[in-house]
Amino acid sequence: MKFEIRQTSLDQATRAQQEALLVLWPKASHATGMLADWIQKAQRQGDFKDTAGSVLQSYGMAGIKARHLVVAACDKGDAKDIRKAVRAACAVLKSAPIQSLHIQWAGDELSEQAIKALLSELADASYVFTSTLSKPQPRKLQQVMLGLTLVTATHRTALGQAQALVRGTELAKEWANRPSNHATPRHLAQAAKALGKHPGIQCKVLGPREVERLGMGSFLSVARGAAEPLRFIVLEYKSRQTKEAPVVLVGKGITFDTGGISMKPAAEMDEMKFDMSGAASVLGVFEALAHLQPDIHVVGLIPATENMPDGQAIKPGDVVTSMSGQTIEILNTDAEGRLVLCDALTYAERFKPRAVIDIATLTGACVIALGAVRSGLFTANDELATALSRAGDISGDLCWRMPLDEEYAEGLKSRFADVANVAGRAAGSVTAAKFLERFAAKFPWAHLDIAGTAWRSGAVKGATGRPVGLLLEYLLNLEQPQPKVRRKSNKT
Template sequence: MNFEYQKLSLSHAMTASVDALVVLWPSQVLPDAKAVEPVSRLLAQAIAHGDFELKAGSVLSLYSQPGMATRHVVVSCSADNQPGQIRSAMLAAWAALKASKIKRLGVHFVGEAAAQDLQMALCTLADASYSYTTTLSKPKARSLKNVRVSATHESPELRQSVTHTQALVAGVELAKEWANRPANHATPTHLAHAAKSIAAGRHFKCEVLGPKEVAKLGMGAFMAVAQGAAEPLRFIVMRYNGAAPSQAPVVLVGKGITFDTGGISIKPAGEMDEMKYDMGGAASVLGVFKALGELKLAINVVGLIPATENMPDGLAVKPGDVVTSMSGQTIEILNTDAEGRLVLCDALTYAERFQPSAVIDIATLTGACVIALGAVRSGLFSSDDTLAAQLHQAGETSGDPCWRMPLDDDYADGLKSRFADVANVAGRAAGSVTAAKFLQRFTKSFAWAHLDIAGTAWRSGAAKGATGRPVGLLLQYLLNFAQANGAAKINTKPKALDALRTEVKSKSRAKGKA
């Protein structure tokens, strides 16, 4: 999907060559019943007759009216332009249009529009018009290809927001694609190929480690989860080098359990198909790297994906087994369905070698987090107050929110074991917190945060599908990180090189004149 921004009045927006136009109308702007342009006049009439209310999600559909070049115009009230209200307005507008197979859509903001408003509107539209097609025999292609967003004023922030949203949507939809794929179409090997494809461009590197390399590293916890699976594990190391090597990278660690049966501690059959989404953390890392390739931020980012299935065959790890992690700590595996923390702990130890500025792991880790926060906010756990505040703010700005949860030391008491340094579970009480306390043991050398996305990575029921979260939160955090470090984009043409080219051209002209 392609986005562009133009400064336009409402009158000019109605004469643009698009198949349909969505007009987002805030409640504080009253339409003029005597206006020359038809939308304001017709909207005023609808309000006067009680056919339209100035509340979020109210819509008025107009078709082939005089003075409008486009056939379809949908006016949708965005109320006070709060993120949730803009989302409601866009969803209602798209519901009125989607049956018309729109290819080119205009979205016009009446009144003042902020960069965050544009991003919310476009992300909502992309989400509503998305459809998964990869494993369908007769896939229906997405009709909507181009979206032109406009407002009555101009600012660099608005144009930049559209550019950022273009990259964000590309990243979110790539994350959705891989999370939505059935497990036989998204094996660890498939994920490795996807990572290599994303990292094929300039400023990227990608290394994929197999079972032998992982064994040599001593990743005993990761290998324990993988030993029951016929599909070979993959440890994916992606690097985006947009800044000087001296800049410490941000490391993103994504849980890549491509299918989770629970292992010997097998899950109930009901809804087990949704365990293909247990690699939502890995999918989000792939999505972020896809967006980085478009934005070319002047930062360094490392992506680590420990990818494997969790299967219950005769070689599978058993409850009560003790394994040695890469850190040297021994772990008593009391529940093989608590496997995510086992693959993550070795990846977190591996992250130390990059001397990172921060490490953020992303995982569909615990059902307990779903009970605590539902599907609205991801769980945020962090040992660093500054990092926690930055991630929380990034979530609020992006509309991909999280909520900080506690990490009191007392929560770790249940992880004590008589037979190993630590157990991998601590009972049902505060399960999301004790899981985070387990991970915290492997993060003492860097600033660390853990995002539990078990409630936010996918939807169940009739609308079953991946959400692409928390790509929005992570990308906003990286954008803020780039700005804080003084450079938003890579300088692809160094000043010295530009000066040399200018000098060469000047000498050539002088020689020609002589």
Template sequence: MDFELQDLGGSQASALAVDAWVVLWPDACGPVAAEAPASGPLHDWAQDAVAQHDIGAEVGQCLVAHRLPGVQARRVVLVRTGAQSPAQIRKAVAAAWAALKSPAPARLGLYLGAVTGPALQAAMQALADASYSYTTTLSKPKPRQLQHVVLAVADSLAVQGAFERACATVQGVELAKEWANRPGNHATPTHLATVAQQLGKKNRMAVEVLGPKEVAKLGMGAFLAVAQGSEQPLRFIVLKYQGGAKHDAPVVLVGKGITFDTGGISLKPGPEMDEMKFDMGGAASVLGTFAALAELQPAINVVGLIPACENMPDGRAIKPGDVVTSMSGQTIEILNTDAEGRLILCDALTYAQRFKPRAVIDIATLTGACVIALGSVRAGLFSPEDELAQHLTEAGAAALDPCWRMPLDDEYAEGLKSNFADMGNVGGRPAGAVTAAKFLQKFTQGLNWAHLDIAGVAWKGGQAKGATGRPVALLVQYLLDEAARIQAQAPARDSAPSPKLAAKASARKAHSASSEAKKTDKAAKPAKKRKGAA
């Protein structure tokens, strides 16, 4: 889907050739209050409908019109947005799309007016999410119905950065959805490696894919143990994005890549086992985040680690009671083969230490216990590091992809004790999400580490079954924030831009000055257009 950003007032929007308009209207005033009162048929109709109480004030309330005089579009939906917070904008856009989607327009206008950057991002992400559909394994796939979206704003330059971030984030979220939605036979470890290799061809990207022999040579005994029951060969995927200085420590993202989870010998119940194709949601989110990085090119170094394999009940599969040796040298008693995600992650966390990272964040559909604790609203956040936890929480709030910090008291590790190994891989039913995090923590010595348990948020069940693409938005926001923090902390001698960057900055400054000079006769100029694909 293509997004296009334009400076459009009410009169210009009314004349634009789109199939439908969605007009967002806040409590206080119309979205183009800075214009003259008679600002075009579209704006006038919306203003009159609100004044005459033809539409309620509750966020998400909609009024649909057909063939308005003077409006080129066949359909118009007016939707209330309250105080226009990002969360309210998201709710309103979703409601408006529900009123329009049957039949869905191919070309849609979203009339936003004087909107903030965060609200614009929320609108774009909500519309992309609501209009998304999976088609890859359908025999007669239909193209996406919504093809093009025109975002009508009062000042495109003011929200250009937010527009670009939203385009990249939407692209990353949809890549994550695509691969998490694919059935296990269409998203094997080898398939994930192929996607990573395609990303590795992009600017500032590199990728390395290790197979069983290389993983065995590294001593990743826990990862190998999970994979040994499957005919599909494991893949250990190492993605690198070099956006910062060569000496800058990277942020490492570790994504759980169980492409299908039967539970192994500790076999899962049959009902809803098909949803275990989503057990690589952490890996999908890492791939989606790297897709967004390729578009945004932030000044930060990022490494992505994806241990990918299946968990199957073959005759070679690990058994309850087996003891394996991890890459760290610590031994693990396998008490339950369905607690396999932590086994592949622990070796990846040990591998992450070689990068001397700025931070390490693992992302995993790890425990059903986290679903019980937090449901489908917030991801579980575990970290002994207050600052890292705060940064991730703030990023999640800003991206409307929230998480909630959970405890990591030492006492929770008591249940992991074993008579036959350094630890067991489960600690019993009580506080299962916490004991899983405590297991991972044993492999993070010296690391600035956080764990995101996304089991409750990575996909939806029932009639709406499908991947959500979370927490790509959170991770992208965190990395952009972290890039800004790195820049702020850089010593003066490193802060001077290269001649090429300096030239670009000078050009942007000149363009900005020129734009300011033109603001007085802006209405007389053709509408500015800014395009972005998602």
């Protein structure tokens, strides 16, 4: 999808020949003219309200050159209201065979975050997955022009960031949506190598032998039951200007999760192709970085494997040795994500990172706790928690900080190993994070549990591309001076 931004007034937008015109109408609009009079008349009659998402529509309206006209109210005009307005307008335009759309802002100011929200919401509404269809129907909407009464350098910067965000989010959606036989560890490695062709990005892919030499016994144990060979993917983006230590992103890459010997129920098991959404989000972030080329340093680590119930698969009660040297009693083979992530966290130490963030569809317990609205955020570092929470609020890719009290680790104690890979049912998302925390003692660390936010089920089944927006916002903020990071307990 191609995005443009131009300096145009509402009156000029009505006189331009085009397929469709979407007018975003804030409560504080001072627009005048024929179209403004029509909108205000509808407001007086009670047919159009200021509430974000209220819509008016017309086809072939006299005095309007666009065939399709939709007016969407956006109340205060902030990013949240803009999202609601665009979503409602797209629902109206969904059946219209349009390839280009002019969006006209009818207010005085449009913030940088509102522009990002507008274009990312529009891209999400028009996205289609086609990779495995025999007769794919391509995306109908191909070109979007945003009209503002005044275009500034800030607006153009926001447009560029929005374009990169859309590209990254859609790459994440593409790989998470692919069936597991079209998204094996080897396929993910190929996608990473393609990213390595961009300026500033390097890619290294390790296979089973290299991983074994590194001593990643925990990661290897999960891969033992899979016929598809594992891959450990290392991506690095570094601008020429930066001398900063990197932020390391670790994405869970379980390309299909049967649960292993602790087999999952058959119902909805097809959705376990989404269990590599953390890995997909790392790929998406690097896609965005490739186009933005910010002055930062980022490393991406993806431990990729299937979790299968082969005769060689790990069994409940087995004990394995992680790369850190800690031994792990595997009480449940369906708690495999933490087993691949813990070795990746140990590998991250070699980069002497300023921060490490792991991203994983880790626990059903997080879905129960937070649903599909917010990702779970776990960290003992207050500054990192604040930065990630703020990035989520600004981007609209929300998260919520969860507790990490030391008492939650009690259930992970084992008589036969240094730690068990699961505790009881209670606080399952927290105990999973406590397990990972054991392997992240040497750097500021945060864990994002995206089990509830990475994909939608039901009639709209598909990947969301989250949390690419949150991560990209956080990383771009690193171009600004940051306060010194210190570790604190977050007992509550």
